[in-house]
Amino acid sequence: MRLDLSSSISLSEIPKQYYRPQNTYEETLLRRFENIPTNIYRTNEEAAEVLADEIAKEIRDFQEKRKYYTLALSGGVSPVIVYEMLIRKHREEGLSFRNVIVFAVFEYYPPVSENLGCMAKLRQDFLDHIDILPENIIAPDVYASQEDLVQACHDYEAKIDNLGGIRHMLLGIGSGGSIAFNSPGTHPNTYTRLVVLGHTEHNDALTIFSSHDTIPPSAISMGIATIQKAHKVTLLAWGESKADAIAKAIEGKISDASPASYLQLHRNATILLDLSASSLLTRIHHPWLVTNCIWNKQLIRRAVVNLCQITGKPILKLTNKDYTENGLGELLARYGSAYEVNIKLFNDIQHTITGWPGGKPNADDSSRPERALPYPKRVVIFSPHPDDDVISMGGTFSKLVRQGHDVHVAYQTSGNIAVGDEEVIRYVSYLRNVCRQYGMEDSPILQKAEEVRDFLMHKKVEGEPEQEDVRFMKGTIRREEARTACRHIGLAEDHIHFLDLPFYETGLIKKNPLSEADAEIVLALLREIRPHQVFVAGDLADPHGTHRVCLNAILAAIDEIKEEPWFRDDCRVWMYRGAWAEWEMDYIEMAVPMSPDELRFKRNSILKHQSQMESAPFLGDDERLFWQRAEDRNRQTASLYEKLGLASYEAIEAFVQYKPISE
Incomplete structure (x- = not known):
């Protein structure tokens, strides 16, 4: 099975001449608005392979000279794919790291546990899988007392200087243009120091910590001046979610509003991007301004x-x-x-606009996005979590049901990690009161529930995998919320499917890699229902996010059945977007309008997911609740259609058709 087909999706084929120029002249024209050397690759895998080869060569060169090679690493998500390739070189090519000294770019302060933090993530993702000497792993002293912190930061800078400086530093970029924990407003003359985490930094830290409540209030971070001292800096960015910050850093003015823009002053800084992260650079987004x-x-x-x-x-x-x-x-x-x-x-x-997302029966469909026949259609809506269906396409979901189609919804993961502990405690307390009312205090079910309650309130250790019983209760909460939302829409309960893909069930934020077992579950459902329409979450912004993994599971299954007659001849796949962004107008192929009443109905469907309101652990860096984000996004799409001179609607949900990738 091909398990990474999402990386091959190209909504609009970007000509290679825009991002891989043939000569210096072409390169100069294309990069005229760019102020940092920037290399764009079709996928993050291609970019990571180039960087891994470069680092491996540098390490070997220093080995021949019998010198240490100093490498500064971030505990973010972007460098992980580079670490994986370096691990492979260690195992398959004999690349040794015994002459490598690793410095952590930042670390959270005060520490929560040994299992959480930048260094814990670096060990898990990279350092525990290579032959680096333990004494060559250096991090800021997060166990220093508050009185000794300033000296601890000076000592960290001294260690770097005493080893001849950092030869190569790998950085990611935060959603606000931050590098390390140098957030907007940081002065360029800053060295390693204690920084207080702001709202954006807190949200970025949710890739490591399970909730805002567990994130330390501060961190010890290398400063802008520390970064500028490094002999070489490579900044990595993958996915559309980084595109805005990248464009400001590379093409904007040097400003403390975008700390990454300070790299414009570095003597040897390079930025590596995949096409998605480069999507707002002039040569990709507005190429007519720089080339034919x-x-x-x-x-x-x-x-x-x-x-x-x-x-x-x-x-x-x-x-x-x-x-x-x-x-x-x-x-x-x-x-x-x-x-x-x-x-x-x-x-x-x-011609993209239609109020009949399943096709309008007995109508001319020559200029409509969906065909009229067959009617009614069998439809499968895949939802990565148990609320993405109503958040992302609740209006279309409702129309399909009301217009008489045979609709199924399939929730790919349990979503249990996104339920707060207090939700479980509340339900257990409710269960305890019910049992006492009806004389069932000795019930083994109540005893088990009490054990879970006691564990969550008094014994849980942050960073350790969630207990199976806790995961079950949290997953059950989300299942019942999903059933409630489906009943609100009018879907029969036997048309609700919970797939519980195994890659998700780790009890940790970090999930297992997608496997064929995950795709086989999706494949079995598709072959059982044989749908005429399939709706999937097409979020491509985060290469490592659950939505992307769930999409890959579906695409792998589709790849297996694409030549089966029922699919090849009579099934279409439509991709929707999540709560944060809509498809760009460039790509929209089906736009489903909603009236004010339909938009209100969609809001009520989302509100059935009570555990995902204000207290949800992963609301991200957007203070709006999911229903507010969805409504704003849908209204903005309708407003764009209106401003272009088309019909005026209250809101619009948009879709792009996916066509199976050939061999």
Whole structure:
């Protein structure tokens, strides 16, 4: 089975000439807005392989010179794939790390436990799998008293200097443009010091800690000046979620609002990106400003929609002058006039809108995104967690049910890790009161529940895997919330499927890699139902997130059945987006409008998931609740359609069709 097909999804094929120029002249033109040397690769695997080869060569070069090689590492998510490739080189190529000295870029203070923190993550992801000497692993002294912290930070800087400085530093970038824990507002003349974590840093720390309550209030972090002293710095960024911060760091002015922009002053800094993380750089997002374009439907859409936003005009009011003054004369040469471009694009976008996401029976479907027949359709909605269905496509879900289709929903993971301990304690307390009311104090069920309650309140140790009984209770809470939401929509209970994919059930934030066992569960359901439509979460922003892993499980299953007649001839796959972002107008192929009443109905469906309201552990760096994010996103999409001169709706959910990848 092919278990990483999501990395091969290309909504719009980015011509290689935009990101891998053939010569210095082309490179200079493409990079004219970029202020840091930037290398873009099609996937994060390609980029990581290049960097791993580079680091391995440097290590071997220093071994030949009988010198230590100093490497500064971050405990973030982005470098993990590089660590995996270096581990492979150690095992398969005999690469030794005995001459390598590793410095941690930051560490949380005060420490929560030995199982949590930057160094614990580095050990788990990398250091425990290579032959590095224990004495060559150096981290800030997080056990220093508050009175001794300043001296401990000076000592850390001294250790770096005494070893000749850092030869190579690997960094990720935070959602606010931070590097290490140098958040917006950091002065460039900062060295290793204690920093107080802000809101954004707290949310970034949720990749390690289970909830905001367990995150330490501060960290010891290398400063901007420490980073600038390193002989070489490589910043890594993967996924669309990093695109905005990357564009500001590379193409924006040097500013403390984007600490990563200070790398523009570094004598030997490089940024490695996959195509998703580079998506807002000028040469990828607005290539017509730096080179001759290879025009396709998506790029024309993006260019004209961008022109509408610059001019404040709807599509049909754009003029020849608007096109020529904004670098789009190529489109006029291609189509003859602004009118020809405008009408073509207007019709293209107009035909994405449909109130019949399953196809309208007995209607001409030649210009509709979904075919009219067969009717009714068998539909499977895959939801990574037990609420993504209603958050992301609750309006479409409801329409499919109301319009008479045979709808199934499949929850891929239990979502148990996203339930707070207090939720379990509350339900156990409820169970205790019920048992006492009906004289069942000796019930073994109550005894087990009391054990779980006592464990959560008094014995739980942060960083250790969640107990199986606790996972069961948390998963049960989410199951029943999902059933309640489905009943609200009108779905029969025998059409609700809980797949409980095994990769998720670790009891920790870190999950197991996707396996064929996960994909086989999805495959069995698809073959059982034989749907005409499949809806999947197409979130590609986070290469390591649960949504991405769940998508890979589905794509692996589809890859197995794509030539089976029932699928090949009569099944379409539609991708939706999650609570944080909608598909760009470039790619939308089906737009399902909602009235004010339908949007309110969707909100009530989301509210059935009570454990995921204010107290949910993983709300992210957005203070809005999930229903608020969903509504704002859906209204923004409708507003964009209106500003382009199309019909005015209260809200819109958008979808992109997935076509199976050939061999």
